[in-house]
Amino acid sequence: MTTLSVVPAYAVPAPKAPLERTTIARRQVGAHDILIDIKFAGICHSDIHQANEGWGEAIFPMVPGHEIAGVVTQTGSAVTRYAVGDRVGVGCFVDSCRACEYCEQGLEQYCLNGTVATYNGREKNGEPTYGGYSTHLVVDENYAVRIPDALSLDVAAPLLCAGITTYSPLRHWNAGPGKKIAVIGLGGLGHMAVKLAHAMGAEVTVLSQTLRKKDDGLRLGADHYYATGDESVFSELRGRFDLVLSTVSAPLPIDAYLRLLKVDGAFVNVGAPEEPNSVNMFSLIAGRKSLAGSSIGGIRETQEMLDFCAEHGIGAEIELIRADQINEAYQRVVGSDVRYRFVIDTATI
Template sequence: MNYTISSAFGTEAADQPIKEMTIQRRELLPNDVEIEILYCGICHSDLHAVKNDWGGSTYPLVPGHEIVGKITQVGSEVSKFKVGDIGAIGCIVDSCGKCSHCHDGDEQYCETGWTVVFNSPDKISGGMTYGGFSEKIVANADYVLKMSETVDLAATAPILCAGITVYSPLKHWKVGPGKKVGIIGIGGLGHMAIKIAKAIGAEVVVFTTSPSKLEDAKNLGADSAVLSTDKAAMKAQRDFDMILDTVSAKHDVNVYLNALKVDGSLVLVGLPNEPLEIGAFNVVNGRKSFSGSNIGGIAETQEVIDFCAEHNITADIELIKPSEINEAFERLEKGDVKYRFVIDIKNN
């Protein structure tokens, strides 16, 4: 297999900063497209991977899985795209395509394991995959999404992870008009969940530990906001059909389980480093469920891109230069972002 050299921004070790480096990208195969990356969002998962918080990180590591750019080459068998189109890539760049989950459009649950856009064994090229903190990327066209040129491309990039991560469970648990949904946390995921849940037609209540974000929640479209450190206010919460938990730090989920109606579900999409403890009576009483959801498949990701375009939904972003990535990571770790950093790859 032939390769080309690409500029990228990554790290050599968990305790090393992000720096500019060169990586190899494969030359186009018949079903591939090449994308010149314009924008890439920064997700908390990028930070966890860089720091090897979950274990299993392989270095050098180039993060980034909210990728939007211009298609510069198309393989001989690609009909879905043409040169000059705007393409997008989220978390998934390959799967077996044969198992029942892949056939159902749930590639994220592929039985033989899907290929993550970065830090994943590359079944096609060998070695490990490299993500969107780079000047270009080559991927199978079946895993590339279509993006309209009429939208704000930078503010749309976070839909590739933050958007689909909250849209998929809202759809799966049939949230819509007449449903009451809670959203825990107002960050990259939470602020998108507020916008999407409201557009779907649900009543939206936001839970936050930060008094300063109570008004933010309403400005984002929430019907109401509750300070989760206020025990009296929390005790009064009742009758939620679903509560979406976007928090990636250890926290007490039992108070939210108690706020569900009979047959309600608390759905985790955040990824805390430490285990969460659940009291048995908090799920047994009321036949309640504590569940999880992991991003969404390719078709569903295209669906949320189109849904957000139709409803004029974008992320609230802070656009940064590649030279500001390390500072952005430091701020992200402190929760100092409203609500998503997006890298302007060309502005170096």
Template sequence: MATTTVKAYGATASTEDLKPLDIERRSVGTDDVKIDITYCGVCHSDIHTARNDWKGSTYPVVPGGHEIIGRVVEVGNGVSNYKVGDLVGVGCLVDSCQTCSSCEQDLEQFCEKGATWTYNSPDKHIEGAQTYGGYSTSVVVDEKFVLSIPENLDEAGTAPLLCAGITTWSPLSHWKVKKGDKVGVIGLGGLGHMGVKFAHALGAHVVMITTSPEKGKDAKRLGAHEVLVSKDAEDMKKHQGSFDFILNTIPVGHEMDPYLGLLKIDSTMVLVGAVEPLKPFHGGSVIGGRKRIAGSLIGGIKETQEMLDFCGEHNITSDIEIIDMQDINKAYERVTSNDVKYRFVIDMKSLK
């Protein structure tokens, strides 16, 4: 297949900083959409992949696979949903088999034959190549994996919705969080701040659960009705057995028992952050109230579009700090030391 060379930023080894690279993008096929990238969010997964923390990176790695925003500049002959000039997005997925039971249920993220992730996946279209993410000037994607962005939303602030947004929206939607539910959001970072915004917009009574009392003011600005400091034993006791749903965004292994004690009978805590071993927890914490611990991974394309449409109706975007592409290595250091409120977004004009 014919290819085009485009500018990008990537890592050529796990120990190296990101630097300018030239990469190959496929030419536009029948069902493809070519997107001129205007903004790209920075996700912690980008850092894990660039540094090979998960031991599956193939170099060169071009991260930025989860939060791509741009304008359509070319479409294939078979494309019916998009036209040149449309504001669109690309999230974590750019392909799946489309035929397995997961794909048929619009759960492409659980494709039984293996989804094609936006970066660091084998590229089905260019033999021997892998997919490259959004730290680049343009991308070509099958129209089935392109998302329509409401024009009323801020472009840059919309980018993190495609990862941090859908990661928190999907469990709230799947477990049918509704008006009047008492919802806890543990951890106020890139994921947690979106969880607070969504739960508030769904009409829930939102409690921000944090180890840091100083985050309370910001949590309330974002839509939390109360702040529960998990280190405060008296406060934790007051909230025992009172939550309908808890969204747990803590990114590392941690003690589960204190949080399980907050759930009502028959209620659920969903993990979206800790992709690593958890500390042992007491079986009685779940047996004693027929409670559930569940997990959730992003969302399918249909659900992601539903989330974006909801954001358009409620004017919800992420709280961001815009950076130039050339500042990415500094941004990585700040992300790893929790020094961002709440997501970095790259202005891709700086690469062009």
């Protein structure tokens, strides 16, 4: 069986530059590796932040993409978890130290020695990592997850970031029957948060700048939808929620949102603005409220999320694009012109 070493990809050659078609080297399939024929790759807003060096210095050329769905086409000699033909996904990281207390708990995303990012990272040997805007990926079997047959690969791809990024905090803060959850923003992350919180049995409210997407929000599972551009909303909803989940990547008036929480409520960030934010400590003290953040999930929780989505018929709302439309898609994401996730058909690379 032939081992792939050079494959087609789309890369960002320099900060803020348009993506270009190129080729990249993939490592040979090692004993514990699987070779994935990538079928679909989601476009996450974090791809754009990193391509623009919005979160700090980055590695170029960069092949973005950490919402990867595909099929195993080759396995290493020691692989036990997967076989050729299996449907698999890869999310935001492809390795971790495997030995720290968090890796041992299945919380690899909080690895004390640092996870190896799927792209814009470095392997343990120092080589740069390249992501899912390509035709193939070689990854250790322990850092891939199985995509249930009930999920189509195209709508499953965004679950590997947008899905787990919202599922993890909803589970951690006990979203379920009797809980009132507010989701800030109805974008790539927000629409998944609404679907998941609804399926968990919570009462779900969307807080968006306008009512432009109200019909979509209610269709996706929201019970209520408010426009935060109307200042009276913050008075009307004061003390309403157990959890406010912010999915937006822009600074917010956090104090105003903290006032929407019940006593012991939590405001949790999964969106990551490039600019710093501020908060008045009295907004937390008055009501014993928490201001928190949440990353993605570990491998076990990501698998749990995929199984939950399969059970409840949940996939991302996507717009399938060709690879030569990626640059246009980036512009549209920045302009909030997507409902609700662009997914690249990697056969077009």
